[in-house]
Every structure is written in C-alpha cells, then in structure tokens.
C-alpha cells in the first residue's frame with residue numbers, strides 16, 4: 001500500500017553547515033539526545049549491572065551490557081502504531097580494542113571472550129515516559145546476542161560438508177554472529193542482522209603449514225595472525241585447525257526479538273558475502289524480495305527472490321520464507337563509459353542447475369557458501385563497494401550507496417570515476433515494477449564530490465554544492481513519506497580532497513527533485529550509521545559508531561572519558577514528523 005501523498009515539498013528544514021567539533025549537531029528546530037552507549041547495563045543486578053568507565057569489565061560483564069560499535073538498528077513497536085514503547089534492536093559491528101581494554105589489547109582468553117561479547121546484537125526494551133526514552137531494566141525481552149551465542153544454519157547449504165567442523169559434524173550449529181553491519185527487518189516482525197567483514201577474525205598460527213584455498217583468499221582471510229589475536233586463544237578461529245569455521249560467518253541472520261529464547265537462524269539461501277544490509281520488498285503475489293550489497297571494492301549487488309509467498313498474519317507460513325528461493329547477482333549494462341550515467345541491467349541467476357557458468361561448482365551448497373566465486377564466474381558487474389540498499393516506500397525504486405573505490409581503474413557508467421574517493425548512489429527500477437523481474441533500468445541519483453576543490457567529475461553531480469557536499473555515502477533509508485536519508489562513513493580529515501566536508505554526517509534527499517540538505521553532523525572520527533523511526537515518523541533513532549577511533553574524542557561523556565559508540569534519538573521540537 002502507498003503512503004498518503006505528502007502536501008508540499010518533502011524537505012522543510014534548513015540545511016546546516018558542516019562541523020569538526022567533538023559533538024553532535026542537528027538542524028534548527030530539532031533535539032538530539034544520546035541513548036544506550038556502549039557498556040550500558042541491561043540488567044540491574046548480577047554481572048555487568050554497572051558501567052565502570054575504565055574498561056575493567058570482564059567478558060561476563062560485557063555479555064550483559066550494550067555492545068560496541070553500534071550500526072544498523074530497528075524499532076519494533078510493542079503494538080501496531082505504538083510510538084512510545086517497543087524493542088530497539090541494534091547491531092554491534094566490531095570493537096575499538098584501544099578503548100575496550102584497559103591495556104588496549106587482547107592478551108588472554110577472557111579478553112578474546114570480552115571482545116566476542118562486545119560484538120553481535122542488543123535487543124533493548126525501551127519506553128517513553130513524559131517525553132523521555134528509557135531502557136526498561138530487567139525486562140524479559142532484554143537480550144544480548146554475541147560472538148558466542150548458539151545459532152542455526154538453515155536453508156539449502158545447511159549441513160553441507162563445507163559447513164562441518166570438529167565441534168559440529170552436523171554443519172548446522174554455530175557459536176556466534178560477527179561483524180554485524182547493516183540490518184534489515186521483515187513484515188512478519190523479525191530482525192535481520194548482516195555479517196560483513198568476518199574474515200578479520202580468522203587467522204592462523206601456521207602449525208600445519210597449509211596454504212589458504214581459493215575461497216579463503218577471495219574472502220580475505222589473513223595468511224598469518226590477526227590483529228584481534230582470537231586464533232591465539234580460541235582454536236576455532238585458526239583456519240588451519242578449523243578450515244570450515246569461517247564458512248559459518250558472512251550470512252544474513254534472522255532473529256525473532258519478541259521471543260527471547262528463540263535461536264537465531266543463519267539463512268544460507270541468501271548467500272555468503274560481506275553483507276552490508278538487507279532491504280525487502282513484497283511483490284504483488286506475496287513474493288519476498290531481499291536486496292543486498294557486498295561491501296568490497298569491485299564486488300557486487302544481489303537479490304533473493306523467495307519461492308514461498310508472504311501471508312500477513314500467518315506466522316507459520318512466514319517463519320521460513322528466507323530458506324528457499326532464487327539468488328541473483330546484478331549486471332549493469334553500458335559497460336563502456338558513455339557519460340549519460342544510465343542504462344539497463346539484468347539479474348543473473350546463481351543456480352548451478354540453470355547457469356552453465358557455474359559448472360565448476362560441486363553443488364548448489366558450494367554456490368551459496370562461495371557466493372563471490374559464483375558471481376565472478378557468472379560475469380557480474382564490479383561495483384564501487386556496494387553498501388546499504390533502500391526501497392522507496394511507494395514507487396518500489398531501489399537505491400544503493402557505492403561508498404568509494406580506491407582501486408577502481410576501468411570505469412563504466414555506473415562507476416564512472418577511477419580512484420573514486422567520494423562515492424555515488426545508484427538507483428534502479430525493475431521491469432514492470434515487479435521485484436521478481438530479471439531486468440531493470442538504472443541511473444545515478446548523485447555523484448558525491450567536492451566542487452570547491454575539483455571541476456571535473458570529482459566535483460560531483462549538479463545536486464552537490466559547497467553547502468551540502470559529503471563523501472562516502474554508506475547508511476541509507478527511506479522514511480514513510482519517501483524522504484531519502486543518507487549517512488556517511490568517510491574521510492573526516494576536512495582537508496585536501498575533503499576540505500570543507502567536516503565530520504561524518506547525515507543528509508536528507510528528495511528523490512523527485514534530487515535536492516540534498518545536510519541534517520546532522522556527528523562527533524570526531526565517527527561514522528553515522530543506521531536509522532529507524534517510530535511508526536508516526538516523529539522519533540528518529542540513528543547510531544554513532546567509533547567516535548574517537550583516532551584517539552581524539554571524549555564523546556559523549558566529555559571530560560577525559562573514553563569515547564563510546566551510542567544511539568542518538570532525534571525529535572522535532574514542535575512534535576512533527578522528522579524532516580517535515
């Protein structure tokens with residue numbers, strides 16, 4: 001169903017200048033409040049029931065506190081249309097080891113477990129009373145899912161030999177979810193957490209002397225030890241000792257936040273890549289389509305098309321819709337740079353039985369575990385680091401951020417700049433407006449750039465000005481009225497190619513006019529990522545990740561405090577819809 005048409009222009013706030021301050025800045029007429037920073041207790045007694053502030057917490061403490069590096073998030077209202085109480089579910093992508101430990105490093109088994117426990121997902125029961133949001137401490141819904149929480153592999157690849165380990169000969173039971181980057185959610189009330197750079201947790205002490213196989217090289221496992229040093233303390237993270245353990249990460253994981261005892265499910269039908277987020281659209285016949293990006297220079301855009309059909313309210317029918325379907329990878333035609341920044345495209349089916357390019361794969365399970373290798377063989381288009389995908393709430397048009405690509409050499413119309421420092425947003429329309437279609441038309445929505453430094457394509461497209469310029473678009477999402485919110489995770493040096501661009505930020509765009517205005521700027525050395533609204537669109541939750549990763553921030557606590565990733569809650573002072 002389409003949202004009601006919005007009267008008047010979509011963007012009704014004054015764009016703000018950029019900032020290099022160690023603080024958050026929001027458009028005039030709005031209030032931004034810090035919420036649930038790293039280490040916030042979820043329980044009033046037992047381990048982790050207080051925040052020490054000096055990183056002295058143990059692994060057991062961290063397992064009951066909000067994790068580090070907040071990323072994708074979603075607000076699930078308790079009842080339909082409830083704007084004051086619900087579950088805030090959020091990802092914790094990775095950790096800032098220099099702040100997580102008093103000595104700034106992992107050098108024991110407890111440290112490795114504390115680091116694992118600061119990853120994953122937080123499910124937080126929140127409630128607004130007299131205008132103030134609070135965590136409902138000790139709620140039965142409060143839950144931490146970490147790098148140690150039991151999860152099931154489901155779908156076509158579950159149980160395959162590539163997923164079996166010495167601890168789990170069934171190939172179905174995994175401990176943990178890691179590098180939980182962007183997110184998704186489903187109309188049946190579940191949360192999707194997307195595992196991105198899982199390779200960074202797997203190294204080797206080289207006790208066996210075996211080399212990496214082709215897939216381990218393609219996914220970027222380290223040929224020696226890792227910076228996090230898990231392999232020194234937890235043998236499953238040594239890929240020579242457990243060559244298949246890393247195959248059990250890099251999935252989209254479905255979580256039922258309303259059942260605290262539920263076991264999360266890693267949905268193998270959606271492929272194994274460095275998943276950014278997952279954006280769904282329901283077709284006219286109930287088909288569930290999930291769009292996904294693989295965030296690496298020269299990697300690909302994907303979509304999953306379910307076999308089963310979504311039926312509103314039918315819990316049993318919807319429970320496993322993500323376990324069976326077709327996986328496609330995108331080819332953007334116009335492989336030469338014609339300069340019109342638009343063209344046609346097609347979805348290539350990654351099914352061994354239907355695609356002769358996949359003849360070298362043993363079976364479909366191998367296609368799903370080594371999705372990148374299958375997409376290479378199928379001839380997909382190499383993109384400038386596909387990050388978040390977002391689907392327009394009424395038109396169904398799909399937008400995806402390409403954050404940047406320092407290794408781009410051969411240009412095409414969708415990725416039109418070599419050594420792309422600034423990034424772009426690509427959008428497409430499925431043929432017949434059918435999300436299951438196998439062809440589409442695309443164009444560029446914006447080429448980010450710096451018109452104060454460059455006058456060629458690096459200046460950006462015509463909707464980029466000295467007032468609204470930014471680099472490295474990453475987080476992306478629509479609100480219910482169709483405003484496009486753009487978040488950045490880029491270069492915050494404010495100098496050279498990035499002069500005048502300041503700290504990472506959030507902007508808002510009108511998809512029709514293509515106008516872009518800056519709405520919010522984050523503190524020093526952070527990225528701004530993740531967005532979700534209350535059902536009325538009047539409360540916006542976003543995340544600030546890794547403030548002070550360079551050591552120069554004390555946000556949000558100030559003074560000489562350790563910097564902490566945190567959620568920021570934004571409301572309009574007149575009580576209106578955000579952006580209106």
Ligand code: FEO
Nearest residue numbers: 181196276295387
């Ligand atoms: Fe976790 Fe691609 O950002």
Ligand code: CA
Nearest residue numbers: 181387474475
């Ligand atoms: Ca991201």
Ligand code: CA
Nearest residue numbers: 387403474489
């Ligand atoms: Ca990024």
Ligand code: CA
Nearest residue numbers: 093489527545
């Ligand atoms: Ca990041």
